[in-house]
Amino acid sequence: MKQARSKNVGITVFIILLLTPVYWLLNMSFKTNQEILGGLTMWPENFTLQNYVVIFTDPSWYNGYLNSMAYVTINVIITLLVALPAAYAFSRYKFLGDKHLFFWLLSNRMAPPAVFLLPFFQLYSSIGLFDTHIAVALAHCLFNVPLAVWILEGFMKGVPREYDEMAYIDGYSFPKFFVKVFLPMIRSGIGVTAFFAFMFSWVELLLARTLTSVDAQPIGAIMTRTIGASGIDWGVLAAAGVLTIIPGLLVIWFVRNHVAKGFALGRV
Amino acid sequence: MDKIPNNRAWWLVLPVFLLVAFSALIPLMTVVNYSVQDIFGPGQAYFVGTEWFKEVLTDERLQDSLLRQFLFSSAVLLIQIPLGIGVALMMPKSGIKGSLCLILVAIPLLIPWNVVGTIWQIFARGDIGLFGWGINQLGVDYNYTGSTVDAWLTVLLMDVWHWTPLVALLCYSGLRAIPEAFYQAAEIDRASKWAVFRYIQLPRLKSVLIIAVLLRFMDSFMIYTEPFVLTGGGPGSSTTFLSQTLTTMAIGQFDLGRAAAFSLIYFLIVLLISWLFFTAITHADKEQ
Amino acid sequence: MISWMNWTPSVAIFFAVIAGILAVMTVYEIVSPCTERKGFLPIETTRGDRLFIGLLSAAYIHLAFLAVSDVTLWVALAVSVVWALVLLRWG
Numbered sequence A: 001m002k003q004a005r006s007k008n009v010g011i012t013v014f015i016i017l018l019l020t021p022v023y024w025l026l027n028m029s030f031k032t033n034q035e036i037l038g039g040l041t042m043w044p045e046n047f048t049l050q051n052y053v054v055i056f057t058d059p060s061w062y063n064g065y066l067n068s069m070a071y072v073t074i075n076v077i078i079t080l081l082v083a084l085p086a087a088y089a090f091s092r093y094k095f096l097g098d099k100h101l102f103f104w105l106l107s108n109r110m111a112p113p114a115v116f117l118l119p120f121f122q123l124y125s126s127i128g129l130f131d132t133h134i135a136v137a138l139a140h141c142l143f144n145v146p147l148a149v150w151i152l153e154g155f156m157k158g159v160p161r162e163y164d165e166m167a168y169i170d171g172y173s174f175p176k177f178f179v180k181v182f183l184p185m186i187r188s189g190i191g192v193t194a195f196f197a198f199m200f201s202w203v204e205l206l207l208a209r210t211l212t213s214v215d216a217q218p219i220g221a222i223m224t225r226t227i228g229a230s231g232i233d234w235g236v237l238a239a240a241g242v243l244t245i246i247p248g249l250l251v252i253w254f255v256r257n258h259v260a261k262g263f264a265l266g267r268v
Numbered sequence B: 001m002d003k004i005p006n007n008r009a010w011w012l013v014l015p016v017f018l019l020v021a022f023s024a025l026i027p028l029m030t031v032v033n034y035s036v037q038d039i040f041g042p043g044q045a046y047f048v049g050t051e052w053f054k055e056v057l058t059d060e061r062l063q064d065s066l067l068r069q070f071l072f073s074s075a076v077l078l079i080q081i082p083l084g085i086g087v088a089l090m091m092p093k094s095g096i097k098g099s100l101c102l103i104l105v106a107i108p109l110l111i112p113w114n115v116v117g118t119i120w121q122i123f124a125r126g127d128i129g130l131f132g133w134g135i136n137q138l139g140v141d142y143n144y145t146g147s148t149v150d151a152w153l154t155v156l157l158m159d160v161w162h163w164t165p166l167v168a169l170l171c172y173s174g175l176r177a178i179p180e181a182f183y184q185a186a187e188i189d190r191a192s193k194w195a196v197f198r199y200i201q202l203p204r205l206k207s208v209l210i211i212a213v214l215l216r217f218m219d220s221f222m223i224y225t226e227p228f229v230l231t232g233g234g235p236g237s238s239t240t241f242l243s244q245t246l247t248t249m250a251i252g253q254f255d256l257g258r259a260a261a262f263s264l265i266y267f268l269i270v271l272l273i274s275w276l277f278f279t280a281i282t283h284a285d286k287e288q
Numbered sequence C: 001m002i003s004w005m006n007w008t009p010s011v012a013i014f015f016a017v018i019a020g021i022l023a024v025m026t027v028y029e030i031v032s033p034c035t036e037r038k039g040f041l042p043i044e045t046t047r048g049d050r051l052f053i054g055l056l057s058a059a060y061i062h063l064a065f066l067a068v069s070d071v072t073l074w075v076a077l078a079v080s081v082v083w084a085l086v087l088l089r090w091g
Helices: A002-031 A033-038 A050-057 A057-090 A098-110 A113-127 A133-157 A164-169 A172-184 A186-201 A206-210 A219-228 A234-254 A259-263 B007-035 B051-058 B060-092 B095-110 B113-123 B130-136 B148-176 B180-188 B193-221 B225-230 B242-250 B256-287 C007-029 C047-068 C073-090
Strands: B037-041 B044-049
Touching: A002 A113, A002 A234, A002 B060, A002 B095, A002 B130, A002 B148, A050 A234, A050 B193, A050 C073, A057 A133, A057 A172, A057 A186, A057 A219, A057 A234, A057 B007, A098 B007, A098 B256, A098 C047, A113 A133, A113 A206, A113 B007, A113 B225, A113 B242, A113 B256, A133 A186, A133 A206, A164 A172, A186 A234, A206 A219, A206 B242, A219 A234, A219 B037, A219 B113, A219 C047, A234 B113, A259 B225, B007 B037, B007 B256, B007 C007, B037 B256, B051 B256, B051 C047, B060 B148, B060 B193, B095 B113, B095 B148, B113 B148, B113 B180, B113 B225, B130 B193, B148 B193, B148 B225, B148 C047, B180 B193, B193 B256, B242 B256, B256 C047, C047 C073
Parallel strands: none
Antiparallel strands: B037 B044
């Protein structure tokens, strides 16, 4: 009993420490700049929503969110569409060069985006996709697709092959079997994969910033630009930061039971 | 499970292959081209052979940032892996409390990397940040924009804050997969807590730990955004890691040839290390 | 559209040789599929694994030659080829 209590105390302390910086950001987003710079206060004394009003009424701010949402959504869709069949192939069949292909995919997840920065810029400029959502979405596929294949393959390995064989005996064609029988069985795996694709595309900034200038600029780039303008508007910066955390929180709630398994690439 | 040999499976992999080839092979070939030429502008380039490589390999600034990078990545692993295991052991195993813990612990992972930098930029400031202010109140002279040691510690602390949850979540899922019967058997044998950890929990965590080490090593090795926002690589170049050196070279100074040669060496290091890890993972899978 | 890639003959030859090796290995694999075996390397490897190890170490051999000496890289190339062949045969 005593042990359980000390565990509870330990985890509570850890979570409090973990949340303090986030609390500080939230706290600042409700303060006026005078109060922020005037001295340290543990909670907002002149509670204000002005910082959020700025973001929601200024198109150059809220378009950043819409841009980020747009390329993240496109990325998740592309990632799932190409990764599902590939993961099925890797989990079920042995084929020429499968191990090496798998490793090659994986090595792209490991490659630092900085290496690809310049060629990407030129590649997308030369095919006229610079500063579009699709360019960022495609660039993020470089690390999201390998990760998705890896996670999905782990989940698919857990489905016994007898199901596949049974479906063939029942006269299902492969596409019909795949969509009607197989995909529902790995529903949770797909959800988790979508979550990870969402997350890694949402948090990435280096590629997103390099491949855009005006029309598709992500929120992260707008935040850094605002810092340079006329001193730092700490309150608005904090409010913008708080707003970037919310989509992730909403999504994680739906896949909470599978997140850990997804992080372990289905290998638990 | 035995896999069926079937080369037609290539058709299922083809979309992935084409997509990744488009975004990986074309840039890679371009980088190789750049690395052997001196480029002044479109169509104005001349062949210099391996000169860039030679220069990069003997450039002290780059060697420093490589060394710094290895130091940082090792520090990250040494702190985060044990801490993550510890947190995972403390997390409630099930129920609403378990779910709640899981979500709260996962929060830092969901924050865009530049916002992570911003949060710590604010939090660690001596005038408006709780952390910096608190440390100063304790009588310690702390200033992450002025002192090398403070900057290093702040970047390290930020990374621990940001990524320890990943290790914790991985280990947590590994721990939950251990059947209750194992613990009951241990209780009957009156095994000590340490023995339970050492002989039941740790071996079962092996595969997730390999993944945790792999992901943490790779991601810390390519860290860019967070220190860039927090310290801008300073003071001096004390927190300038590999990716930032490379980005400055390629985008800032537009030094294409040198940046390309540097990219390739960077890539080779990553390739070697990820191959070692990948081999370890496939072997762990085989043993199971 | 391709001009920004700045192709030079030597790089083109390099990639052509790599593509050639891959093609030969693929045909070889179809003609006589190989199984994993254990040589002097500490792990069981297939022919493809040994080729990969050979290529990766060749890259490192070249870098090492560049870093510590001024001899022509043809020496490094010769060393790499010999090493790759040894790997493929006995690795």
